[in-house]
Amino acid sequence: MNTGQVISGLGHIGLIGWAFLGAFKAEPLPFDVTAVSVISGAEFDALYAPQSQPETVTQVAMPPEPATEIEAVAPTVEDTLPATEAPETVAEPDPEILPEVQPVVPTPAPDLADSDPVIPNQDFAVAAPDLSTRPVPRPSERVAPEPVAIPEPDARPDPVEQEAVTPDESTEVETTAEETEATAPEEATTEIVTEAEEPSGTMTTSLRPPRSRPTPPVRQAGEAPSATDNADVLAALQSAEVAQSDTQPSAAPAGPPMSAGEKDTLRVAVSSCWNVGSLSSDALNTTVVVGVAMDEAARPVTASIRMLSFSGGTEAAARQAYEAARRAIIRCGAKGYELPPEKYAHWKDIEMTFNPERMRIK
């Protein structure tokens, strides 16, 4: 047996012996101790028996009845109101005095005379119950505080707007201009409503208000564009203008291209004079392309108006459609269309396609 084994055996024996002798005995955890008394079963039953089986009460003592004759005591002011100045009046009626029965007098027929009702001159504030009065609207001014100028007479509706012509008294001309009424574009509809489709008096829903056009962003005062942006944008625009000027043979002002809004303005202007009401159904099936040259005042050159092409109808129908288109161009361009003068090169020649598809008679 070698020495190591002996030492190991002795060590283990010592460790085991030390453990048995209480080397690992820990301190006890703290705890509270409550004394519990032990009761017997009889005591337990005696303790809970009154709760499970209540004692039956055969007679319950009634409270003493109040006195039958109660003296009517007028409430004093002190009883009901705070110690402020009480109203003087409110006399309580005597309960012992019965009101005399009055025969019902029929209500006299109302006087149907056309006169204002007479308001009795009596103060009802005393007898009236304390109710809130109906709100009285604030009086409004029925008459404008400032005199208003007499409106101008309505202009007679007319597709071509023109000013009123009145005789000029300052000049002595034998041929006096005949007095004519002012005219304004007539309101017209593109929708045909037949008698069978007319509303029968029922309520109709109002139309939604049109959406307002978005307004361009406004640069705030003091907000200056950056110098870098300006320089680059200007350089780009200049280069574009140079390229554009190279392609323009004429000296007419070119300017930037026509915007969609400017084209729409022209389109709407011509549309307002394009009267298809007198066209045949064949002509309403014909689309015509009309070319027109414009002068610098944005007026159509009448002699330049020509039909470039047509589709969808006979030649006779195309001729009628072209005549209506020609009248529209001339009529509404008599005073010049609203076109940007700086872009004359862009609208010097115009091709208008008159497509009556939406205006056809079903």
Add this chain to the structure above:
Amino acid sequence: MRMMRALLTGFSLVLATAAVAQQGPLRIEITEGVIEPLPFAVPDFVPETQGSAEIGRQIARVIAQDLTGTGLFRELPSTAFISQVNSFQAPVQYPDWKAINAQALITGAVAVTGNQVSVKFRLFDVFSGAEMGNGLQFNGTTDGVRRIAHKVADAVYSRITGEGGYFDSRVVYVSESGPKGDRRKRLAIMDYDGANTQYLTGSDALVLAPRFSPTGDRVLYTSYETGSPRIYVLDVGTVSRRVLETGNATMSFAPRFAPDGQTVVYSLVNGGNTDIFRLSLGNGQTTRLTRAPSIETAPSFSPDGSQIVFESDRSGTQQLYIMAANGGEARRISFGTGRYGTPVWSPRGDLIAFTKQSRGRFHIGVMRTDGSEERLLTASFLDEGPTWSPNGRVIMFHRVTQGAAGRSTLYSVDITGRNLRPVQTPEGGSDPAWGPLQR
């Protein structure tokens, strides 16, 4: 920064490209217009002979009434005229007519020699500053001045609208007088506008449903002269008439000419069944076109004479059907709610007018020949009996008002449903039939 420059360079290139592309004209497309009467001016026609001023004024008035009656034109009053037309050959002062917004100007002159009258006119497009077509001259007699004026109006209407006119045409109808319980009916013929009414029959027998021949010289109608309905043919020129031999049946009614004028279709009651027959006026041969146990009536030819539209209750309700002119299988074309009747084929061939009863009201309507695009033009207590103008643009019908004192009145309406207006007749009127343009 480099990115910014690259973007700007690209932007400038796009602009340059757009500038190059801008070589051509500005192009816009117009799809919305207005529908409004075209303003026109028609000064009194210039009298070129002594005593013709009144005729010149009368002609101008008839022309103005014809054009404004269509709803497509609006007359400018003479008080608005700036310049006067004192000579037929004088140049037109376009600025003066433009100033009052006259888009069309009609000038004319009249010369009377004995009972002969000569009327000439010109039509100008004011805003174009040009004449529309060449001047025309009509010669006639003084008692035909209204017809001459109608012809001028037809020419103006045709030149502006591109479709034929209908002013120089006549209408045959049933004139009604007396209380509703004892109404007396007789055939009458008038100008399309209610003028020059003449009576073709007496009021001793009930008459119904007159129909013009394609040439306007004869009228078919149904009369109860013998106690039961029989078809008669009346010659308008001589006012002579004869019974149309339609076989041994007791009742025949609802006649209508074929476009060739040599064939008549009608309904015939035989053994309690009503069917459609056709009769050749040349040889008197009859042909049965329908063989259904239901009621088939109100036949109307297509303009080319190849088809017939009629009403039938074979489906259980009164509906419209189309069959070949020689009979055979019919196809139903009306499928809406309500009852359809009295179909009439448009002279253009594209539409069929009809009477519709739906929800307690009567309507005059039009639909395509395949039954599509049905469109009701009127609505009232009782609208019935549509008839087409010669150009297929206007429909005339009769309207009966409600109650014991209800009166039957002729009305006309544009096929768009606009311009609904009564036709002035001396008495009440029903069952109108529009004749062709007079020659």
